[in-house]
Amino acid sequence: MVNDDDTTAQADRAHGVAYEVTDGVAILELRxxxxxxxxxxxxxxxxxxxxxxxxxxTTRGVRAALLxxxxxxxxxxxxxxxxxxxxETAPATAFANLPDHFNPLVKELNGLSVPLVVAxxxxxxxxxLGIALxxxxxxxxxxxxxxxxxxxxxxxxxxxxxxxxxxxxGPSRTSGLMLLGDRFSAREAAEWGLVHRVVxxxxxxxxxxxxxxxLAEGPTAGYRETKALLRSAGTSTLPATLEREAVxxxxxxxxxxxxxxxxxxxxxxxxxxxGH
Numbered sequence: 001m002v003n004d005d006d007t008t009a010q011a012d013r014a015h016g017v018a019y020e021v022t023d024g025v026a027i028l029e030l031r032x033x034x035x036x037x038x039x040x041x042x043x044x045x046x047x048x049x050x051x052x053x054x055x056x057x058t059t060r061g062v063r064a065a066l067l068x069x070x071x072x073x074x075x076x077x078x079x080x081x082x083x084x085x086x087x088e089t090a091p092a093t094a095f096a097n098l099p100d101h102f103n104p105l106v107k108e109l110n111g112l113s114v115p116l117v118v119a120x121x122x123x124x125x126x127x128x129l130g131i132a133l134x135x136x137x138x139x140x141x142x143x144x145x146x147x148x149x150x151x152x153x154x155x156x157x158x159x160x161x162x163x164x165x166x167x168x169x170g171p172s173r174t175s176g177l178m179l180l181g182d183r184f185s186a187r188e189a190a191e192w193g194l195v196h197r198v199v200x201x202x203x204x205x206x207x208x209x210x211x212x213x214x215l216a217e218g219p220t221a222g223y224r225e226t227k228a229l230l231r232s233a234g235t236s237t238l239p240a241t242l243e244r245e246a247v248x249x250x251x252x253x254x255x256x257x258x259x260x261x262x263x264x265x266x267x268x269x270x271x272x273x274x275g276h
Contacts, residue, residue: 130159
């Protein structure tokens with residue numbers, strides 16, 4: 001016989017975010033209460049907690065991360081049933097999810113020092129798109145589909161979607177996606193540069209894990225500095241960028257990984273990186 005406490009514990013494990021570290025890769029899997037992995041309060045909180053744990057674990061041997069999802073879809077965005085209840089019963093708190101969960105979550109994922117791979121199957125919509133856009137590398141199944149979706153709800157945007165799309169697609173295409181709400185396919189996302197690789201349906205997670213493991217075996221100090229340069233590329237002046245690059249290259253030039261890479265090239269062998 002299973003008591004009520006055991007049942008609750010099993011439900012919590014089934015609904016939330018699974019977190020596992022293997023071979024230097026942290027794997028985070030969204031496990032929503034439904035097949036769409038909609039962001040209800042529990043899933044939002046669990047993902048934020050996992051993202052904070054990931055930030056801490058990057059100082060404890062984690063060298064890359066994979067964000068994926070269980071079920072048919074990556075994430076269909078905010079749980080609208082929960083949202084509708086709040087609009088009816090507690091309208092003043094209906095958008096507390098932004099400062100409480102989504103905003104710190106987007107900041108946490110964008111601030112990671114290690115590469116983040118995101119594997120997308122099915123729908124990736126609204127806040128789910130915002131979370132996916134936090135990744136450094138995205139892999140999508142052939143039937144994956146994307147949409148901003150906010151305009152259809154008479155809202156603007158959140159979860160950093162507009163900023164991420166403008167930086168990656170430019171203002172014209174982003175305006176069309178935001179205002180018209182057009183869906184776009186995995187192939188279109190790849191053509192536009194939003195997705196790194198399109199793979200057969202059902203294999204996005206496996207491909208994402210392969211890439212995450214490859215990154216975990218790479219020169220992670222170099223990756224960390226590359227991510228920092230990329231974050232500042234859109235706002236930094238050319239002189240400031242060149243000056244920062246010179247500082248970064250000198251710093252990386254003193255690492256064991258750089259010396260190993262040069263030695264491996266001269267000896268015509270594969271380098272063995274240690275992450276420092």
